Amino acid sequence: MNRRDILPHACDLYLQGGIEAVSMRRLARDLGVTAPALYRHYASREEILLEVVSESYRLCAEHLSRALSGRTPAERFHLTGEGYLNFALRHPKFYEMMHAPAHTLGAAVFPADLMARMDGVGQFFNDRVRECIEAELLRPLGAQEISLTLWAHAHGLISIYLRGCLHMDEEAFRLVFHESNRRIMHGMVTPLYEATQKDLPQDTAAVA
Amino acid sequence: MNRRDILPHACDLYLQGGIEAVSMRRLARDLGVTAPALYRHYASREEILLEVVSESYRLCAEHLSRALSGRTPAERFHLTGEGYLNFALRHPKFYEMMHAPAHTLGAAVFPADLMARMDGVGQFFNDRVRECIEAELLRPLGAQEISLTLWAHAHGLISIYLRGCLHMDEEAFRLVFHESNRRIMHGMVTPLYEATQKDLPQDTAAVA
């Protein structure tokens, strides 16, 4: 038995019952082994959970990479958004795991290899945006900057939906997602808006 | 001892060491009592954690409500965004708790009173946006729709920052936050963009 045999079972347990369902004893039982044996391959439960997170990023990157089949910057840009949305809707538990706070996994901070995977996903977005700026489909506001804005919006909307705050089914949400994207791409303000942006007040001081 | 005495200590424990630091024994010890005594006031640990979530929403609503001191729709709109950002940056652990998945707390689904608090926060955003549409500062794209878009973007950006993915300090992030808001308010596309939106390909089928 080695690491590669353990990870799939850990993912299964996580998909079935969430993080707390991934217990060393239960995992060992599914592998036909006793709990301390797992410590031959992983230093701790935390290390196993981090591997599940890493797997989530791998799966996400796999969905995104299919956007490279697009033949124009616009197509690849569009397919990137679709890939991200599809990943989130098809693998909601993995999507959730991607954004789990470190302490939820018992870790103080994310290890370097995980940070690298995170940066990789971000870099993919950056590259698709840069292409579109060069093709003059997007305004030259900085590829990283636009990319971050788009990622933040997509992630925020998806995570709100996955928490069940929006009372709608998946098909309805796909429409909402696309409509919301249209809004941020084209803007939401009238000419009157700009005039109000001078002399805005500061937020009052903290309360407690 | 009653519920009102327990909650602050539960919050303290959570702020110090995260959700898993809130243990019945530890909490009881801090209150000068033994663990089973807590069950006189709360049915379970889950119920206590949900109360901490509820407290997070209360604190958030408190920050938002200060936006009502603005004297114009534009001011109140701006202060709402500032209030949300300030709440997240001043109370990051509470902000995180607001968006904790239910199973993280050991709960299958959120209770109705919590859902009501969530809707209340959403409603506040809606109302501020509606005001701005009526004042013709925002385009008439639907108050709920715009509100959701703005909330999603703000939440996504903040949660990405709080996870430490952006390598910057709080001051730098405040700038990024405002710049990103400017981008979604004014749009990011060139006139060329629209022409590319016809005949976009579908994402290929699922992989696994």
Add this chain to the structure above:
DNA sequence: CGACGTGAGTTAACATCATTAACAATGAAT
């Protein structure tokens, strides 16, 4: 061939966890 070390498993144990059952003390109301 035998000695040795290494890798991978075992059992037993420890401390901690949430939760429950059974019981005690306190104080107010009839």
Add this chain to the structure above:
DNA sequence: ATTCATTGTTAATGATGTTAACTCACGTCG
């Protein structure tokens, strides 16, 4: 004075992550 609800207690159950000490199989080298 008795009754009853409230609010604690101790003891126990079963689960958790993790460690220590041990066993067993296997490959390598003298």
